Amino acid sequence: MKYGYFDQSTREYVIDRIDVPVSWTNYIGVKELCGVFNHTAGGYLFYKSPEYHRITRFRPNGIPMDRPGHYVYVRDDDTGDYWTLSWQPVGKSLDKAKYVCRHGLSYIKYQCEYSGIWGQQTLFIPLDDPVEIWDVVLRNNSGKRRRLSVFGYTEFSFHHIQIDNQNFQMSLYASGSSYKDGIMELDLFYEDNGFQYFTADNTNDDASDFDCLRDAFIGQYRTETNPEAVERGSCSGSFELGGNHCGALRRVIELEPGAETRLIFLLGEGNRDAGKKMRSKYCAPGFSEVDTAFKTLGNFWKEKLEKLQINTPHDGMNVMLNIWTLYQAEINVIFSRFASFIEVGGRTGLGYRDTSQDAMMVPHSNPEKSRSRLVELLKGLTSDGYGLHLFSPEWFEKQTKAAFKSPTVVPLPPMSQRVHGISDACADDALWLIPSIVEYIRETGDFGFAEEKFTYADTYNPETNEGMSETVFDHMKRILDFSAREIGPHGICKGLRADWNDCLNLGGGESAMVSFLHHWALVHFCALGKRLGKDVSKYEEMTAKVRESCEHELWNGSWYTRGFTASGRGIGTPASKEGKVHMESNTWAVLSGAASHDHGIAAMDAVDQYLYTPYGLKLCDPAFSEPDDEVGFVTRVYKGLKENAAIFSHPNPWAWAAEAVLGRGNRAMKFYDALCPYNQNDKIEVRKAEPYMYCQFVAGPDHSAFGRAHHPFMTGSAGWSYFAATRFMLGIRPDFDSLVVDPCIPAEWPSFTVRRVWRNAVYNITVENPGKVSKGVKECKVNGQSVKCGKAGAEIPVQSKGSENQVTVIMG
Numbered sequence: 104m105k106y107g108y109f110d111q112s113t114r115e116y117v118i119d120r121i122d123v124p125v126s127w128t129n130y131i132g133v134k135e136l137c138g139v140f141n142h143t144a145g146g147y148l149f150y151k152s153p154e155y156h157r158i159t160r161f162r163p164n165g166i167p168m169d170r171p172g173h174y175v176y177v178r179d180d181d182t183g184d185y186w187t188l189s190w191q192p193v194g195k196s197l198d199k200a201k202y203v204c205r206h207g208l209s210y211i212k213y214q215c216e217y218s219g220i221w222g223q224q225t226l227f228i229p230l231d232d233p234v235e236i237w238d239v240v241l242r243n244n245s246g247k248r249r250r251l252s253v254f255g256y257t258e259f260s261f262h263h264i265q266i267d268n269q270n271f272q273m274s275l276y277a278s279g280s281s282y283k284d285g286i287m288e289l290d291l292f293y294e295d296n297g298f299q300y301f302t303a304d305n306t307n308d309d310a311s312d313f314d315c316l317r318d319a320f321i322g323q324y325r326t327e328t329n330p331e332a333v334e335r336g337s338c339s340g341s342f343e344l345g346g347n348h349c350g351a352l353r354r355v356i357e358l359e360p361g362a363e364t365r366l367i368f369l370l371g372e373g374n375r376d377a378g379k380k381m382r383s384k385y386c387a388p389g390f391s392e393v394d395t396a397f398k399t400l401g402n403f404w405k406e407k408l409e410k411l412q413i414n415t416p417h418d419g420m421n422v423m424l425n426i427w428t429l430y431q432a433e434i435n436v437i438f439s440r441f442a443s444f445i446e447v448g449g450r451t452g453l454g455y456r457d458t459s460q461d462a463m464m465v466p467h468s469n470p471e472k473s474r475s476r477l478v479e480l481l482k483g484l485t486s487d488g489y490g491l492h493l494f495s496p497e498w499f500e501k502q503t504k505a506a507f508k509s510p511t512v513v514p515l516p517p518m519s520q521r522v523h524g525i526s527d528a529c530a531d532d533a534l535w536l537i538p539s540i541v542e543y544i545r546e547t548g549d550f551g552f553a554e555e556k557f558t559y560a561d562t563y564n565p566e567t568n569e570g571m572s573e574t575v576f577d578h579m580k581r582i583l584d585f586s587a588r589e590i591g592p593h594g595i596c597k598g599l600r601a602d603w604n605d606c607l608n609l610g611g612g613e614s615a616m617v618s619f620l621h622h623w624a625l626v627h628f629c630a631l632g633k634r635l636g637k638d639v640s641k642y643e644e645m646t647a648k649v650r651e652s653c654e655h656e657l658w659n660g661s662w663y664t665r666g667f668t669a670s671g672r673g674i675g676t677p678a679s680k681e682g683k684v685h686m687e688s689n690t691w692a693v694l695s696g697a698a699s700h701d702h703g704i705a706a707m708d709a710v711d712q713y714l715y716t717p718y719g720l721k722l723c724d725p726a727f728s729e730p731d732d733e734v735g736f737v738t739r740v741y742k743g744l745k746e747n748a749a750i751f752s753h754p755n756p757w758a759w760a761a762e763a764v765l766g767r768g769n770r771a772m773k774f775y776d777a778l779c780p781y782n783q784n785d786k787i788e789v790r791k792a793e794p795y796m797y798c799q800f801v802a803g804p805d806h807s808a809f810g811r812a813h814h815p816f817m818t819g820s821a822g823w824s825y826f827a828a829t830r831f832m833l834g835i836r837p838d839f840d841s842l843v844v845d846p847c848i849p850a851e852w853p854s855f856t857v858r859r860v861w862r863n864a865v866y867n868i869t870v871e872n873p874g875k876v877s878k879g880v881k882e883c884k885v886n887g888q889s890v891k892c893g894k895a896g897a898e899i900p901v902q903s904k905g906s907e908n909q910v911t912v913i914m915g
């Protein structure tokens with residue numbers, strides 16, 4: 104069963120059957136003002152922080168599903184009938200109304216055809232103004248003159264998510280609303296500049312009216328489905344100091360047969376004056392600034408996507424990598440997981456491991472953001488070499504003192520609470536930062552970054568804004584030294600609070616995943632060090648030692664053991680009854696370069712044999728059924744859900760990459776295809792979730808809802824899918840001084856092309872596969888000149904800035 108399709112011409116996912124089983128979401132805003140909305144305009148808007156500066160309210164995980172939102176009601180003033188341009192909240196019968204939702208790149212279009220009126224509400228945020236634009240178009244297809252009232256409606260929040268949900272004897276009296284000059288202003292009284300506005304073009308005409316009070320607009324014993332004001336056909340002009348506020352504006356229009364009209368609503372950050380400014384900019388006759396802003400947003404994404412465009416025999420891969428997977432990866436870097444319908448704003452800041460990985464995925468399309476994330480993470484590193492598991496970058500940055508500490512000002516905990524001890528450290532967190540830094544340098548050629556100095560979190564003095572400061576290269580050393588120090592009796596890295604797997608809590612036990620990650624980080628570090636002309640002999644020795652311990656202690660004769668409990672029990676061994684085979688140890692053994700080829704082949708065969716399902720690879724098998732606190736929380740999660748043998752998406756691309764390292768292109772593609780959301784577009788009765796997004800996990804075969812995908816958008820699967828598919832399967836990888844082409848593809852692919860922009864030059868790469876191989880490059884020409892080809896693929900030297908280069912690669 105399907106509910107929509109991928110529209111390549113517009114780069115949109117089009118939901119043309121609107122009653123999708125769960126919310127299908129999208130994000131708007133790429134800077135400070137941002138929002139997350141579903142297919143029926145439910146969702147919320149925030150400025151900088153969804154926790155402390157929430158603009159509109161959202162009642163998550165409730166019924167009716169995902170309300171309120173940013174709604175446009177249309178009322179027929181002759182009959183009193185009314186509807187919304189998004190299907191919900193009025194929810195007209197789908198026999199009589201046709202609704203479409205077009206999820207685009209940082210915009211959403213809600214379209215509706217009902218009662219002879221075609222309508223469209225586009226939501227987007229211009230790149231450089233903190234204002235959400237609701238661009239509304241209405242066309243009269245009914246053949247008769249129509250008199251309509253159009254209401255824009257949204258419910259304001261009290262900013263701080265906690266204040267918005269508790270202690271109402273306080274919060275209900277903290278904000279006030281007013282209407283003047285056609286602009287409603289919300290004033291959050293205990294903030295210095297706590298204002299928002301809601302306005303529209305032409306609000307000064309006599310026929311317009313407003314409500315600032317939610318309960319006046321909705322009416323008693325009613326919901327957004329049947330607001331009293333809409334039913335009555337007019338707002339009541341309410342406003343008050345205290346209470347629950349909304350932005351509700353009514354516009355009255357008349358449409359001749361065939362006529363079309365356009366209305367603009369603006370919901371923005373700032374006071375009435377800011378609203379006036381935005382109104383005169385965006386609502387000037389012709390709305391040309393709205394069109395320009397929308398076009399600029401389109402170009403913003405086009406430019407990013409054009410950094411890497413592919414054309415392969417695999418339609419799904421083309422659509423996902425050319426548009427949706429990069430988009431998802433970018434959204435993760437921007438939002439850092441803190442805003443969705445799952446994370447509803449009560450937990451913000453940067454997760455060390457997630458952010459490190461996210462930053463690694465987009466240095467080509469977003470070098471500035473990758474870099475700034477890396478810097479934030481470097482400052483969130485302790486001098487012991489472990490990262491702060493969850494922290495706010497502001498903690499380690501110069502503060503401009505807040506004159507008055509209102510409850511919605513982001514609190515700065517005392518230093519003692521900012522820096523946690525080793526008992527709260529996750530063993531993997533900071534290791535991810537090393538490859539991220541190295542990949543950033545490989546992409547950008549910004550070698551100087553390695554020499555820049557930053558402070559350590561535990562040495563930072565907020566009073567002086569100073570602390571012990573060392574180079575990026577030194578930070579990397581401390582991370583590697585920490586992992587070398589924190590090892591258990593087998594010489595394998597300790598699991599500490601957790602490793603990548605939040606639910607594997609090994610404490611004093613040992614984690615194979617972390618040792619392999621240590622190896623991977625060391626390989627990256629040594630390569631960089633050598634390129635910079637540094638002495639890395641200590642770390643080369645460390646690499647050899649880690650490899651030896653891994654092979655000796657973790658290879659169990661059949662595959663790679665996942666770890667050891669504090670009492671020395673093996674996890675993920677042939678003798679284990681539950682949790683016998685795990686993704687993390689086997690994929691990382693190969694990916695890290697620590698495993699021998701033969702062991703790698705056997706390990707990945709075990710992955711295929713034990714973990715493969717038609718919806719992707721399970722995280723482990725068999726699922727745990729008995730609580731076992733030495734292993735961790737994973738044993739207390741239902742079978743087939745989350746980390747307990749679900750198809751956890753994030754590690755799936757590790758398996759594609761591992762197979763590519765081993766040269767098995769068909770196997771890599773088999774795994775890619777199983778997880779690929781595009782391939783499930785017509786299986787929504789099973790998948791339920793969006794087919795344009797990877798989800799955190801898909802229920803595994805042990806669960807009654809096998810195949811159901813959960814938690815879309817905000818997941819490391821996005822970046823990793825992009826990374827593994829482009830760098831390992833298609834094999835286009837930047838190195839310090841060359842662009843490497845080293846594909847591992849299904850043997851039957853005759854050819855594919857890639858357009859890659861790297862260090863300001865264009866590389867039009869055609870890969871031919873006449874011998875039907877999966878891996879191996881025998882010839883490569885750049886602009887007709889042969890370049891070096893070896894076991895590691897073709898090496899294309901950096902071409903001059905601004906050049907456009909033709910590259911032909913022959914596999915064999």
Ligand code: NOJ
Binds near residue numbers: 456
């Ligand atoms: C989600 C967390 O955000 C991520 O850090 C973790 O690696 C995965 N869960 C797996 O447990």
